Amino acid sequence: MIIREQDTGRSIYVILDGKIRVFTRDHHGEELELAVLGASQFFGEMSFLTGKPRSSSVTAVDTSVIVELSYTSMRQVVKEHPTVKQVLVEYYQERLGSTAEKRAEQGTEEGKGDSRQKSRVSVKLVILPKTTPTGEAKASSWNGISVDVAESGIVVRVSGASPETFLVQGEVRLEIDLPEPWGEIRTLGTIRRVKSAQTAKDMTMVGIEYAGMAEADAKKLRNYLAGGD
Missing domain, CATH: 2.60.120.10 (Jelly Rolls)
Structure with a gap:
């Protein structure tokens, strides 16, 4: 090696x-x-x-x-x-x-065998500051809608951004707004898949694997998936 x-x-x-x-x-x-x-x-x-x-x-x-x-x-x-x-x-x-x-x-979708939820929830995706090839420290945030929520990851549809926007190394921060009574989940994640949405222009599908989710939030997510429609 x-x-x-x-x-x-x-x-x-x-x-x-x-x-x-x-x-x-x-x-x-x-x-x-x-x-x-x-x-x-x-x-x-x-x-x-x-x-x-x-x-x-x-x-x-x-x-x-x-x-x-x-x-x-x-x-x-x-x-x-x-x-x-x-x-x-x-x-x-x-x-x-x-x-x-x-x-x-x-086809490395996050958690193919997981419990999952197709109901749409709001998601804020923050690309954390990092050192880019040009040496600049950058950070950006995007609002999207979930397409697929699972125990180990989430697929988010983001408007107004090209796939290249999300071709980043390192971690991103997720703020997932689950409906009541579950509430918001915050976690870090790693981008695993990026592709253009087939249904509309200027829309990107971003597949993210959770990284280091707090146990309380993980439990909240499991309960949401078990109780969702």
């Missing part, structure tokens, strides 16, 4: 010879292959640019020769040659989009 998902580190790796496989896992533990890379290709740019933990695991498919470029040395290269940074940013954005598409193709 060259890199494990959630490892810390900001090095970039260049493949001189051989072949490597990039993969992640959904919340059921099922493996999802993201890419197979060969000679002259590189990986690790997401953590280099954002400072976030590794977003996927990397393992060698066969005997490979790989060069590790440290964060310090790459930072100097980027400083002296701005076009290098532009290339890294372009690959970063392309791979984020590809990952979202792979998840959608794989």
Whole structure:
């Protein structure tokens, strides 16, 4: 194993010879292959640019020769040659989009066997401040309507935003307004699926897996799902 998902580190790796496989896992533990890379290709740019933990695991498919470029040395290269940074940013954005598409193709819906509720509830989705490839700290919030609510995740329909808006690493904050007597639930989440809604323009479907929901809110959600129509 060259890199494990959630490892810390900001090095970039260049493949001189051989072949490597990039993969992640959904919340059921099922493996999802993201890419197979060969000679002259590189990986690790997401953590280099954002400072976030590794977003996927990397393992060698066969005997490979790989060069590790440290964060310090790459930072100097980027400083002296701005076009290098532009290339890294372009690959970063392309791979984020590809990952979202792979998840959608794989059908990694949150909790397929969960209790679920199709009744619509209001949802506020907050993309937390983060370091972007351009170094800016940004935060944004969107109001949406649930399409599918489950014990482990939620699908939200958001108007006025393109799918690219939600191709983010890291966590988002959810404020789910359940009807009385259940009330509001607040939790962090990880975006797992993003796609354009087929029924209308400028509308995006965002699939989010809950992360670290408080037990009191989890109980509230279970009761809502059990008692919903």
